[in-house]
Amino acid sequence: xxxxxxxxxxxxxxxxxxxxxxxxxxxxxxxxxxxxxxxxxxxxxxxxxxxxxxxxxxxxxxxxxxxxxxxxxxxxxxxxxxxxxxxxxxxxxxxxxxxxxxxxxxxxxxxxxxxxxxxxxxxxxxxxxxxxxxxxxxxxxxxxxxxxxxxxxxxxxxxxxxxxxxxxxxxxxxxxxxxxxxxxxxxxxxxxxxxxxxxxxxxxxxxxxxxxxxxxxxxxxxxxxxxxxxxxxxxxxxxxxxxxxxxxxxxxxxxxxxxxxxxxxxxxxxxxxxxxxxxxxxxxxxxxxxxxxxxxxxxxxxxxxxxxxxxxxxxxxxxxxxxxxxxxxxxxxxxxxxxxxxxxxxxxxxxxxxxxxxxxxxxxxxxxxxxxxxxxxxxxxxxxxxxxxxxxxxxxxxxxxxxxxxxxxxxxxxxxxxxxxxxxxxxxxxxxxxxxxxxxxxxxxxxxxxxxxxxxxxxxxxxxxxxxxxxxxxxxxxxxxxxxxxxxxxxxxxxxxxxxxxxxxxxxxxxxxxxxxxxxxxxxxxxxxxxxxxxxxxxxxxxxxxxxxxxxxxxxxxxxxxxxxxxxxxxxxxxxxxxxxxxxxxxxxxxxxx
Numbered sequence: 001x002x003x004x005x006x007x008x009x010x011x012x013x014x015x016x017x018x019x020x021x022x023x024x025x026x027x028x029x030x031x032x033x034x035x036x037x038x039x040x041x042x043x044x045x046x047x048x049x050x051x052x053x054x055x056x057x058x059x060x061x062x063x064x065x066x067x068x069x070x071x072x073x074x075x076x077x078x079x080x081x082x083x084x085x086x087x088x089x090x091x092x093x094x095x096x097x098x099x100x101x102x103x104x105x106x107x108x109x110x111x112x113x114x115x116x117x118x119x120x121x122x123x124x125x126x127x128x129x130x131x132x133x134x135x136x137x138x139x140x141x142x143x144x145x146x147x148x149x150x151x152x153x154x155x156x157x158x159x160x161x162x163x164x165x166x167x168x169x170x171x172x173x174x175x176x177x178x179x180x181x182x183x184x185x186x187x188x189x190x191x192x193x194x195x196x197x198x199x200x201x202x203x204x205x206x207x208x209x210x211x212x213x214x215x216x217x218x219x220x221x222x223x224x225x226x227x228x229x230x231x232x233x234x235x236x237x238x239x240x241x242x243x244x245x246x247x248x249x250x251x252x253x254x255x256x257x258x259x260x261x262x263x264x265x266x267x268x269x270x271x272x273x274x275x276x277x278x279x280x281x282x283x284x285x286x287x288x289x290x291x292x293x294x295x296x297x298x299x300x301x302x303x304x305x306x307x308x309x310x311x312x313x314x315x316x317x318x319x320x321x322x323x324x325x326x327x328x329x330x331x332x333x334x335x336x337x338x339x340x341x342x343x344x345x346x347x348x349x350x351x352x353x354x355x356x357x358x359x360x361x362x363x364x365x366x367x368x369x370x371x372x373x374x375x376x377x378x379x380x381x382x383x384x385x386x387x388x389x390x391x392x393x394x395x396x397x398x399x400x401x402x403x404x405x406x407x408x409x410x411x412x413x414x415x416x417x418x419x420x421x422x423x424x425x426x427x428x429x430x431x432x433x434x435x436x437x438x439x440x441x442x443x444x445x446x447x448x449x450x451x452x453x454x455x456x457x458x459x460x461x462x463x464x465x466x467x468x469x470x471x472x473x474x475x476x477x478x479x480x481x482x483x484x485x486x487x488x489x490x491x492x493x494x495x496x497x498x499x500x501x502x503x504x505x506x507x508x509x510x511x512x513x514x515x516x517x518x519x520x521x522x523x524x525x526x527x528x529x530x531x532x533x534x535x536x537x538x539x540x541x542x543x544x545x546x547x548x549x550x551x552x553x554x555x556x557x558x559x560x561x562x563x564x565x566x567x568x569x570x571x572x573x574x575x576x577x578x579x580x581x582x583x584x585x586x587x588x589x590x591x592x593x594x
């Protein structure tokens with residue numbers, strides 16, 4: 001019987017063979033064309049663009065000789081034989097992540113990885129045939145008149161649509177490979193258009209490419225952080241950080257509103273990605289004054305509009321209302337990031353002020369974004385459900401990160417706030433998780449399960465572990481933390497992490513922390529649960545905000561069998577220098593090795 005790993009390796013080898021066949025055919029065609037040229041042209045060096053070697057490239061021979069050299073053809077022939085004759089029963093390290101289906105990396109292309117293509121080559125290779133996209137007839141009549149950056153926007157839209165709208169994630173190998181090609185094409189177009197230069201469509205093209213990476217990647221990694229650094233600078237040079245109404249040369253109403261939408265999306269994504277990586281945001285918040293976009297439908301105005309119509313009321317749940325709500329939260333979110341990343345100091349008053357501002361901002365949002373149970377949102381559309389989850393996840397993770405440092409210091413109000421927020425974050429995720437499976441109510445909204453949302457889930461798990469473990473150090477916390485209920489929640493979360501252990505390194509690490517925490521409290525009963533009432537605001541007043549509870553001696557857990565596998569989390573705001581991680585490390589007797 002063919003094993004699952006063997007089946008994957010067989011498909012990978014078959015796809016590799018097809019790729020080498022295609023490249024071999026291109027080489028032969030180029031050789032055939034060169035025979036038709038004059039002797040003088042034949043003796044001259046081919047006109048090609050030299051691609052400098054980069055740290056992202058691992059093929060040293062190909063870089064030295066070039067893709068059109070004879071040695072490249074020999075390598076293809078030898079590699080083809082190896083691909084066809086390979087034994088597909090390979091040994092895979094259980095701790096290794098599943099290898100990607102495609103060798104090319106879209107983000108790496110922006111940094112010089114891979115061959116350089118012309119715009120016509122990109123269109124021919126990656127854009128669907130004319131018959132499949134008959135609505136692009138005008139585009140095909142004269143492709144040379146279109147900007148490569150505009151074409152990159154087109155490919156990014158196709159990339160997002162094909163990867164997030166498809167209900168079934170296992171739609172087939174061929175369908176996934178075709179979808180993966182759109183991000184490669186978008187990256188090529190950005191390179192062709194010199195995306196790093198301030199110019200029309202430059203900000204929008206790079207922004208949509210970055211948004212596609214956030215929505216479709218299982219693990220964002222560090223590369224998008226580099227992109228947002230460039231992106232924010234480009235937008236600032238182009239004046240997107242200033243409201244268009246203040247410009248000396250007036251823009252059209254359409255252009256002004258599009259710039260507001262672009263800046264708002266850029267600000268939100270930069271903040272979310274920076275938060276996930278534990279970095280300060282690239283946007284300097286005191287330096288911009290661009291107003292949030294207006295709540296309008298796309299049909300309410302167009303390029304020829306002389307004036308923008310009044311914004312629709314917040315009770316009208318347009319698609320843009322979601323981004324407007326996130327824009328309002330983003331302003332406070334940045335304060336949370338700045339406070340958390342600041343040098344350690346006594347900042348109790350600042351914590352209370354930011355907490356209150358977060359609560360006021362959430363309360364002032366349209367009612368459609370206020371927390372609701374699954375039963376209470378049965379008549380809502382899938383789109384409204386996931387946007388509500390997104391907005392509340394931002395609020396809950398703000399509370400978790402704002403207070404987690406003070407949990408280890410014995411601050412009563414912070415324990416209460418962090419525990420409630422972490423519980424809400426994890427339980428809501430677990431509640432809706434089955435609905436994203438094929439046949440579920442939210443199967444058409446799979447974009448929600450991207451890297452950003454998954455990171456929120458991991459952050460909530462870590463914060464919940466932190467508050468549960470803190471009850472051993474401060475027994476009075478048992479009046480706040482329901483250990484028995486939390487242990488059950490952590491068990492469910494561990495099952496989800498185990499199912500998706502190959503998704504990212506952080507997923508594996510959080511899964512091990514969950515396992516260690518569950519073992520530490522195994523068999524514990526009699527935890528005191530409290531009736532929190534309105535779970536969206538259990539700490540409306542701040543009793544004992546400055547009260548620090550005396551510490552008890554630290555217990556240790558010596559019976560963990562897999563403790564050596566536990567290492568600090570990289571991208572969940574629980575890094576090696578984080579007090580929360582040090583707290584868990586001491587309590588769970590985790591190793592010091594990275």
